[in-house]
Amino acid sequence: MRQIPELKLIKIFTIIVKNKGFSNAQYELNLSTSALSTYMSQLETALDMKLCHRGRGGFSLTHKGELFYQEALRILQQFDQFVLRSAQIQGNLSGTLKIGLIDSIVSDTNIPLDLIIRHFSELYPHVYLRLQVQSPYELQLAVLEDRLDIAIGSFFSKMSGLIYHPLHQEQHWLYCSDQHPLFAQTELSTEHITGENMVNRGYWSQTELAKHGFQYSAATVESMEAQLILILSGKYIGYLPEHYAQQWVAQSRLKPLLPNTFGYQAPFSLITRRGRMKESILHSFKTMLLAKMQSKD
Numbered sequence: 001m002r003q004i005p006e007l008k009l010i011k012i013f014t015i016i017v018k019n020k021g022f023s024n025a026q027y028e029l030n031l032s033t034s035a036l037s038t039y040m041s042q043l044e045t046a047l048d049m050k051l052c053h054r055g056r057g058g059f060s061l062t063h064k065g066e067l068f069y070q071e072a073l074r075i076l077q078q079f080d081q082f083v084l085r086s087a088q089i090q091g092n093l094s095g096t097l098k099i100g101l102i103d104s105i106v107s108d109t110n111i112p113l114d115l116i117i118r119h120f121s122e123l124y125p126h127v128y129l130r131l132q133v134q135s136p137y138e139l140q141l142a143v144l145e146d147r148l149d150i151a152i153g154s155f156f157s158k159m160s161g162l163i164y165h166p167l168h169q170e171q172h173w174l175y176c177s178d179q180h181p182l183f184a185q186t187e188l189s190t191e192h193i194t195g196e197n198m199v200n201r202g203y204w205s206q207t208e209l210a211k212h213g214f215q216y217s218a219a220t221v222e223s224m225e226a227q228l229i230l231i232l233s234g235k236y237i238g239y240l241p242e243h244y245a246q247q248w249v250a251q252s253r254l255k256p257l258l259p260n261t262f263g264y265q266a267p268f269s270l271i272t273r274r275g276r277m278k279e280s281i282l283h284s285f286k287t288m289l290l291a292k293m294q295s296k297d
Contacts, residue, residue, distance in 0.1 A: 005046040007079065010072045012039050013051065017069050021059035077146055094126035097281050100139040100151035101131060104224035104244045110168045111152065111268065116292045120285060127281060135203050135222055143271050149282055154266035156208055163277065164269040165286065167293065171242040174213075174262035175254045179234025183255050193257050199230050199238030212239065213262055239264075 012029065019025040022033040029036065037054070044051055051065035061069060080095065105111060117129065134142065139151035140159045158164060174193070176182045182196065190213070200209055200217030209217060219236055221227045224244055230236040232248070237257065248254040256263075270289065276282055 005043050007076075009039055009043040009046070011076060012036065013043055014069065014072050014076065016040065016059075017052075017061065022054065094124070094128075095281055096128045096130060097285060098130045098132070098147070098149045099285075100142055100148040100153075101133050102136060102139065102153035103133045104241060105152065107243045107246070108170065108241065109243065110170070110293065111289075112292055113152075116285075116289050119292070120288050123288075124281075124284065137203050140271065143273055146273065149272070149276070150285065151271050152268065153271075154268050155271065156203070157205075161274050162271050163274050164271050167268040167270055167289075169265040170268055172239045172264050172266060173242055173245070173256040173259055174237060175231055175240050175245055175249075175256055176237045177232045177234050177248075178253050178255070179232070180237065182237070182257060188258055190258065190261055193237070193262065197236045199227050199236045201227070212264060241266075 012025075012031075015028055016022060016025040016036060019028060022036045025031075025036060026033050031039075040052070040054075047068070049064050049068075050062050051068060052062060053060045101113075105113065121127070121129070132142075132148065134151075136153050136155050139148065139153055140155060140162060142148040143151050144159055144161050152167070154170060155164065176196075180196075182188065182192065185192075194214055197218035198209075198214045198216070200214075200220045202220050202222045209215070219230055221230065224240060227238050228240060228244070228248070231238050231240070232253065239262075240254075245254050245256075249256070270286060272282060272286075277286065
């Protein structure tokens with residue numbers, strides 16, 4: 001009978017694959033490449049099959065390695081659920097809660113995540129939290145593939161297999177900086193504004209860009225911070241969440257352009273994969289999130 005590999009070896013293998021090789025994985029695992037090579041050899045010996053090619057030609061999975069990787073992900077997910085359910089049977093909520101967020105959410109007082117996490121951690125000190133900031137598309141895909149348990153953000157195009165729990169509407173305005181020629185102008189027209197260099201978001205389609213008043217863009221960003229930097233340069237205009245731009249407006253560094261014409265509200269949601277909200281750890285976090293948001297109303 002072949003030896004059953006240790007769970008530790010399987011976890012190391014999946015992290016190596018995720019990082020596309022030993023060099024990148026060593027930083028996440030805090031292990032040397034030689035140690036990772038040893039662990040990989042131990043796993044291959046236990047399984048009696050070659051999982052990957054490594055060396056000067058780079059890292060790649062064999063056909064059997066690819067099949068084993070998919071099975072390993074499934075087994076590890078089931079093991080995490082086993083640990084969580086065992087803790088629930090004991091009466092202690094524990095395990096890992098993987099939360100995904102869009103960037104710039106920290107200044108949104110409508111979703112006081114700092115207070116929510118503090119309260120959640122006080123009630124459930126044995127739950128290990130992992131927070132990741134990603135684009136809306138990446139967040140949805142990660143939740144769908146169970147790489148994230150929940151995610152919070154604004155999602156323009158929805159994916160099947162996910163449940164979208166409405167939270168609130170985030171106000172966005174079109175801004176220019178004090179270095180931009182439009183800043184000092186008091187008489188502005190739509191034509192003046194739409195002719196300026198506009199910053200587009202990488203996850204916006206051409207249809208989405210047109211919906212916000214522009215046919216063309218002069219730059220593309222993947223985060224609100226990058227967008228803010230371009231706007232502050234004085235060479236571009238662009239949309240920002242009102243709460244995120246507020247401190248710069250107070251300092252007279254940013255100015256909203258024709259608010260009656262250029263502005264929109266982005267619907268925020270908490271998303272989970274269909275069928276998972278019954279899990280105690282996810283249900284508890286959602287309940288606490290909604291309670292904290294309602295208490296601010």
